[in-house]
Amino acid sequence: MSAELPDPRTVSAYHRRLPYGQRVSAESLLGEPFVPFEGEVRVVPLADPLIPEPPRNGEPGGGDCYRCVNPDANVIWHDDRWDIRTGFEPIGLPMMAGLAPRQHMTLHTLTPDVVAxxxxxxxxxxxxxxxxxxxxxxxxxxxxxxxxxxxMWFLARPLGMMQLRGAMIAAWNDMLPPIPDEEFRTNMHTVAAAMAEGGGQAVGAGAG
Ligand SMILES: [Zn+2]
Structure with missing residues (x-):
């Protein structure tokens, strides 16, 4: 049966062009103002595409949906439709927070009131x-x-830290010194209280 499946490396013109198993050059990135690396950067070998893709958490055959199994975990604010979670792991930015609907929905199945x-x-x-x-x-x-x-993920870019502009802010978040617990508690409270001014409730660490 498997012989009838198309080779994942040939499913589109795009896939057919790529150098699987090889290391592409990082040269085009280096020297850019938003890239936090210099010198010898070795890129990992390009992996073969995996088709069909493994199910994501929450999909049939995938792992549990963390948000639905843990409806209150790490929630600092919610209203009837949305919640904000943070504090999953140490971070180097002043804040990284996840926004999600309270109910299990995908981008394609968001209800009209949630979309609105x-x-x-x-x-x-x-x-x-x-x-x-x-x-x-x-x-x-x-x-x-x-x-x-x-x-969706929200990341705080500190004032004046111009190297942290752009998508590499997520990499900086992992590399900068972890924010101390007490400072992070203050930041969680600041965000949750600001949200609650417009409706919903600060809860958990956001209320403390
Ligand atoms: Zn869910």
Whole structure:
């Protein structure tokens, strides 16, 4: 049967071009203002595509949906539709927080009322994170490759730290010295309190 499956490396013109098993050059990145690496950078070999892709958490055959199994874990604010979670692991930025609907939905199945409120809650959370002392801007991203449950990540870019602009802020978050617990508790409270001003409730570490 497996012989009838197409070779994953040939499923599209894009896939057919790529140098699987080889190390591509990092040269085009080095020297860019947003890239935190210099000198000899060795890129890992390019892996073969995996088709069909393994199920994400929350999908049939995948692991449990963390958010649905742990409805209150790490939640610092919620209203009827959305919650904000943070503090999963030590971070190097003043804040990294996840925004997700309270109910299990994918981007494709977000209900009309949740879709309609998305713009407003994104704006509110970006501004709430901006209330943290020393934060200039809030970056946000949706990847969604780990869990099926729709979620976006919000990252605080510190004032004046111009190297932290752009997508590599997520790498900086892992490399910078971890923020001390007490300082992070203050930041969680700042964000949750700012959100609660516009509705919903600060809860957990956000209320403390
Ligand atoms: Zn879920």
């Amino acid at each position: 409120s998305l713009g407003e809650v994104v704006q509110r959370l970006a501004l709430a994170i901006g209330r943290i002392d020393g934060v200039a801007r809030t970056h946000f991203s949706r990847w969604g490759d780990g869990s099926e449950h729709f979620h």
